[in-house]
Amino acid sequence: MKLALERLSKQFKNKIAVEDVSTVLTEGIYGFLGANGAGKTTLIQMICGIVEPTAGEVKLDGKNTISMGEDFRDLLGYLPQEFGYTPGFTAKDFMLYISSIKGLEPRFARKRTEELLRLVNLEDEANHKVRTFSGGMKRRLGIAQALLNDPRILILDEPTAGLDPKERVYFRNLISGMSRDRIIIISTHIVSDIEYISDRILVMKKGRFILDGPAEELVREVDGGVWECAVPRKEWPEFEQEQCIVNAHNRDHVVEARVVSRKMPREGARMVEPTLEDLYLEYFGDEL
Amino acid sequence: MKNRKLKRYLASVQVPGYSPQGLQETIARAGEIQFFPEKQRMTNLQFFRNQLRFIGKEFWGMKFIFTGIFLYLILSGSAEPDSWIMTAAAISGPIVFMADANILCDIFWRGMLELQMTAKHSLRKVLICRMLVSGIADFLILACAASAFTLAKGIYLRQTLLYMVVPYNLMCFGCLAVLNRRIEENTMLYCMTWGILLTFAIILSKSAGIPLFEVRYTGNWLFFGGISALGAIWEMKRLLKFGGGNVDEVSVGTFV
Numbered sequence: 001m002k003l004a005l006e007r008l009s010k011q012f013k014n015k016i017a018v019e020d021v022s023t024v025l026t027e028g029i030y031g032f033l034g035a036n037g038a039g040k041t042t043l044i045q046m047i048c049g050i051v052e053p054t055a056g057e058v059k060l061d062g063k064n065t066i067s068m069g070e071d072f073r074d075l076l077g078y079l080p081q082e083f084g085y086t087p088g089f090t091a092k093d094f095m096l097y098i099s100s101i102k103g104l105e106p107r108f109a110r111k112r113t114e115e116l117l118r119l120v121n122l123e124d125e126a127n128h129k130v131r132t133f134s135g136g137m138k139r140r141l142g143i144a145q146a147l148l149n150d151p152r153i154l155i156l157d158e159p160t161a162g163l164d165p166k167e168r169v170y171f172r173n174l175i176s177g178m179s180r181d182r183i184i185i186i187s188t189h190i191v192s193d194i195e196y197i198s199d200r201i202l203v204m205k206k207g208r209f210i211l212d213g214p215a216e217e218l219v220r221e222v223d224g225g226v227w228e229c230a231v232p233r234k235e236w237p238e239f240e241q242e243q244c245i246v247n248a249h250n251r252d253h254v255v256e257a258r259v260v261s262r263k264m265p266r267e268g269a270r271m272v273e274p275t276l277e278d279l280y281l282e283y284f285g286d287e288l
Numbered sequence: 289m290k291n292r293k294l295k296r297y298l299a300s301v302q303v304p305g306y307s308p309q310g311l312q313e314t315i316a317r318a319g320e321i322q323f324f325p326e327k328q329r330m331t332n333l334q335f336f337r338n339q340l341r342f343i344g345k346e347f348w349g350m351k352f353i354f355t356g357i358f359l360y361l362i363l364s365g366s367a368e369p370d371s372w373i374m375t376a377a378a379i380s381g382p383i384v385f386m387a388d389a390n391i392l393c394d395i396f397w398r399g400m401l402e403l404q405m406t407a408k409h410s411l412r413k414v415l416i417c418r419m420l421v422s423g424i425a426d427f428l429i430l431a432c433a434a435s436a437f438t439l440a441k442g443i444y445l446r447q448t449l450l451y452m453v454v455p456y457n458l459m460c461f462g463c464l465a466v467l468n469r470r471i472e473e474n475t476m477l478y479c480m481t482w483g484i485l486l487t488f489a490i491i492l493s494k495s496a497g498i499p500l501f502e503v504r505y506t507g508n509w510l511f512f513g514g515i516s517a518l519g520a521i522w523e524m525k526r527l528l529k530f531g532g533g534n535v536d537e538v539s540v541g542t543f544v
Binding site: 045048049050069070073074076078080082083084085086087088093096097098100101102103104105106108145149 | 328329330334335338339341342344394395397399400401402403404405406407408409410414
C-alpha cells in the first residue's frame with residue numbers, strides 16, 4: 001500500500017496553510033510534528049478528503065483518493081482534533097452510529113464496539129452519556145471509533161490531548177502494536193507521543209515539511225549542539241534571553257539548564273546527547 | 289416422471305474436473321466469510337434500515353403526540369374560515385417540521401461532521417436517508433390530518449392541504465437555509481426561532497382579523513407556496529451538494 005501526497009497545497013483566502021507538500025507513505029507509523037498553526041491539521045484534512053486541496057492530489061496505490069470515494073473511506077480511520085458527538089448519545093450508541101456510517105454489519109458492529117470499549121477501558125461506561133465524560137475519556141472513545149472498521153489507513157490528529165501519562169503510554173503501546181500492515185499518521189506537537197514509536201517523523205513548519213526521517217537520524221541534526229550548564233542566578237535573566245533553553249531547574253544559587261546552541265553557551269558547559277525535543281526547540285524555539 | 293426429469297437435469301449438469309487449486313480457493317473464501325466478518329459491509333438498503341434505528345424515540349413521539357392533538361382539535365372544533373381550527377391547521381406544518389429539524393441538526397453537530405465525512409457511507413447518504421424518513425412521515429401525517437379535516441368538516445381537501453403545506457414548506461426552506469450556513473451548535477436554536485416566528489405570524493394575523501383563510505386569499509397562499517417550495521428545493525440541493533457526497537463534501541473544512 002502506497003499513499004502519495006503529490007505537491008499538495010491549500011490556500012485559505014490570502015493565507016497559505018500548506019505549501020507544495022510531497023511525500024510517499026507506506027506501511028508504518030508516521031509522526032507529523034509541528035507547532036500549532038504549522039498546517040498539520042489542514043494537511044490531514046486534505047489526506048482524509050475533508051478539505052479540497054488548492055493544488056496537488058492524494059493518491060493511494062496510484063489512484064486519486066477523492067475519485068476512489070467510498071472505497072478509500074472504507075480503508076480510513078480518523079480521529080479529528082475536535083471530536084464531537086450528538087448530545088444524548090451514550091458511548092455505545094455513538095460507537096454503533098459510527099459503525100453504521102462506516103457500513104459495518106450490525107452484529108459485527110456490536111461485537112467490535114464491546115471489544116474496542118474494553119480496549120480503551122470504557123466498557124463500564126458503555127451506557128453512560130458521552131456528555132458526562134471527562135476530556136480523556138472522550139479522547140479514548142475517539143480513538144476507539146477510529147479503529148472500528150479495522151482501518152488500513154489510520155489518521156490521528158492530536159490523539160493524546162487530554163490523556164494522563166499512564167493513558168499516553170498505553171495509547172503509544174496500542175498504536176505501536178498495530179503498525180505492521182497499515183499506515184498510521186499521528187499529528188502532534190507533543191514530541192514524546194511519536195519519538196519512540198514512529199518509523200518516520202515529518203517536521204512541519206509554515207505549511208512545509210522541513211525535516212523528514214527516522215527519529216535517530218533527525219536527532220543527529222542537533223548532534224554537538226545540546227549542552228548542560230549551571231548559571232548563577234543573577235546571570236540567569238540575561239542568559240535566558242540569549243539562549244534556547246530546553247529545561248531549567250533552580251538550585252540554591254544557580255540555575256541548571258539544558259540549552260540548544262551551535263556553540264558552547266558558557267564556560268564549563270558540557271555537551272550532552274540530544275533528543276527529539278531538543279531538535280524541536282531548535283526549529284520552533286522562535287515561535288514560543 | 290419427476291425422477292426422469294431429475295435424471296435429465298443431472299445428466300445436463302457439467303461437473304468441472306477436480307482442481308486442488310479451486311478447492312483451496314473455495315475453502316479460503318468460505319473461511320473469509322466465516323471468520324472475517326469485519327470484511328463484510330452493509331448494502332445500501334441495509335444501511336438505510338440500520339440508520340432508522342438512530343432516529344430517536346423523541347422524533348416518533350413528537351409526531352405521534354402532534355397527530356393525536358391535531359385530530360382531537362379537528363373533531364372537536366368549528367371549521368368556519370374565521371375559526372381557530374384553520375389557524376391550527378396552518379401552524380401544524382412548522383410544528384411537524386420541528387422534529388425533522390432536530391434529526392437533521394444532530395448530524396451537523398460540532399466535530400461530528402468531520403467523522404461523517406470520512407466514513408464509508410457519505411454524509412449525503414445519511415442526509416438523504418433522514419430526509420426521506422421525515423418527508424414520508426410528514427406527508428402521511430399531513431395527508432391524514434387534511435383528509436380527516438375534510439371528512440369531518442366538509443372543507444375541500446385541496447384547500448386544507450394548501451393551508452398545511454405552505455407553512456410547512458416555509459419552515460423547511462428556513463431550516464435548510466440555516467443548515468447550509470453551518471451555525472453548528474446553534475442550528476437547532478435558529479430553526480426553532482424560525483418556526484416560532486412563523487407560528488406567531490399566523491396566530492397574529494388571525495388575532496389581527498386578517499381573513500387568511502378566505503377563498504380570495506388562495507392566490508397569495510399559492511404564491512408563497514410556490515416560492516417556499518422552490519426555495520426548499522434549492523436549499524436541499526445545496527445541502528446535499530456541499531454537506532456531503534463523494535466529490536462535493538471536500539469543500540468544507542476547518543482551518544489549521
